[in-house]
Amino acid sequence: MMKATATPPWSRRALRAPGSVIGGVSARVSHGARNTGLAVRLLAIVLLLMAAPTSRSQSATNFVLVIHGGAGVLPKEDLTPEKEKAARATLDAALLAGHSLLARGGKSVDAVIAAIMILEDSPIFNAGKGSVLNAEGTVSMDASIMDGATSKAGACADVKHVKNPIQLARLVMEQTPHVLLAGDGAELLAKEHGLKMMPADYFITEHRKLQLQRVQQLEKARKGGEKKAQAPSLESIGTVGAVALDQHGNLAAGTSTGGMVNKRFGRIGDSPVIGAGTYAHNLTCAVSGTGHGEFFLRSVVCYDIAARMEYQGVALTNAAEEVVMRKLKDAGGRGGVIAVDAKGNVAMPFNTEGMYRGVIRANGKPWTAIRKE
Ligand code: ASP
Numbered sequence: 001m002m003k004a005t006a007t008p009p010w011s012r013r014a015l016r017a018p019g020s021v022i023g024g025v026s027a028r029v030s031h032g033a034r035n036t037g038l039a040v041r042l043l044a045i046v047l048l049l050m051a052a053p054t055s056r057s058q059s060a061t062n063f064v065l066v067i068h069g070g071a072g073v074l075p076k077e078d079l080t081p082e083k084e085k086a087a088r089a090t091l092d093a094a095l096l097a098g099h100s101l102l103a104r105g106g107k108s109v110d111a112v113i114a115a116i117m118i119l120e121d122s123p124i125f126n127a128g129k130g131s132v133l134n135a136e137g138t139v140s141m142d143a144s145i146m147d148g149a150t151s152k153a154g155a156c157a158d159v160k161h162v163k164n165p166i167q168l169a170r171l172v173m174e175q176t177p178h179v180l181l182a183g184d185g186a187e188l189l190a191k192e193h194g195l196k197m198m199p200a201d202y203f204i205t206e207h208r209k210l211q212l213q214r215v216q217q218l219e220k221a222r223k224g225g226e227k228k229a230q231a232p233s234l235e236s237i238g239t240v241g242a243v244a245l246d247q248h249g250n251l252a253a254g255t256s257t258g259g260m261v262n263k264r265f266g267r268i269g270d271s272p273v274i275g276a277g278t279y280a281h282n283l284t285c286a287v288s289g290t291g292h293g294e295f296f297l298r299s300v301v302c303y304d305i306a307a308r309m310e311y312q313g314v315a316l317t318n319a320a321e322e323v324v325m326r327k328l329k330d331a332g333g334r335g336g337v338i339a340v341d342a343k344g345n346v347a348m349p350f351n352t353e354g355m356y357r358g359v360i361r362a363n364g365k366p367w368t369a370i371r372k373e
Contacts, residue, residue: 128165
């Protein structure tokens with residue numbers, strides 16, 4: 001585990017040291033050109049053009065991907081070393097998948113989707129396979145994506161067979177004039193575009209069945225007035241999300257979830273609602289939330305962070321802290337966000353015991369954490 005330092009290992013400052021590929025080529029080129037004349041100079045120019053695609057307005061070393069796997073972490077005593085290892089390995093894989101796209105000059109939207117798909121395919125996190133169960137014991141998933149360059153957004157809610165709901169959110173964004181499709185209509189779009197569909201059983205794991213039993217027992221006990229069951233279980237929140245800044249200076253955010261354990265049939269949370277669970281705009285930031293969705297909906301958490309930056313000129317970290325650690329917390333809402341601004345600054349505040357999270361920058365080294373560091 002990484003130790004807390006004055007400069008967090010995932011911050012922009014921590015990564016200043018390594019020189020950029022383009023910078024390296026450029027330095028070698030000018031040295032060679034001085035010594036060997038025109039032919040080398042020409043070769044150098046060709047090399048430079050190959051190394052630096054013309055559309056990159058930002059820097060080739062200042063891209064970043066941030067992910068979360070939910071703010072509902074297991075209590076310390078239940079998170080065995082094996083479970084922690086598996087969770088961190090999956091976070092690493094998601095970070096590396098997104099990084100390989102960003103490093104090649106890929107778009108932030110693609111990196112966000114690539115990372116989220118890995119988390120959706122893992123049974124560990126509450127999205128796609130391994131989604132939490134509703135009160136009926138079935139899975140119903142929500143997802144959303146927003147492109148900060150275009151302000152386009154897409155989302156799906158209450159889908160039950162789409163293997164990767166984040167892909168369906170993208171379809172809604174790119175293939176329809178709408179922002180949010182739900183239920184059968186959303187699944188129809190997925191089928192029309194050949195997305196992978198799975199039987200309902202695929203999404204359900206033993207762990208989630210036991211979790212539902214536990215949470216339903218707790219609920220019963222709470223209704224019966226038992227003291228220790230007063231606080232809502234942190235188990236009931238999960239969700240995965242990603243935010244990214246690419247080499248072109250474009251931001252994107254995405255979120256995917258099975259929602260909250262034991263939710264009422266038909267309940268939809270914040271995750272597919274643009275502004276509440278997901279938001280991105282190149283002028284300000286990209287944000288993905290995780291937590292008690294009803295509070296995120298009422299406080300429009302993700303947009304609130306961007307709005308503070310836009311209208312008050314507040315820095316990302318301050319805006320995110322203020323919203324999650326004060327406003328949301330004071331309202332009784334538990335959860336956290338991951339956020340990145342157009343300069344590559346990262347914020348990851350959470351008011352719960354922990355939040356599965358990770359960051360990867362140009363050096364390609366994944367950083368992950370679960371509790372406060
Ligand atoms: N925000 C999600 C929802 O309320 C749950 C979560 O993030 O864990 O559906």
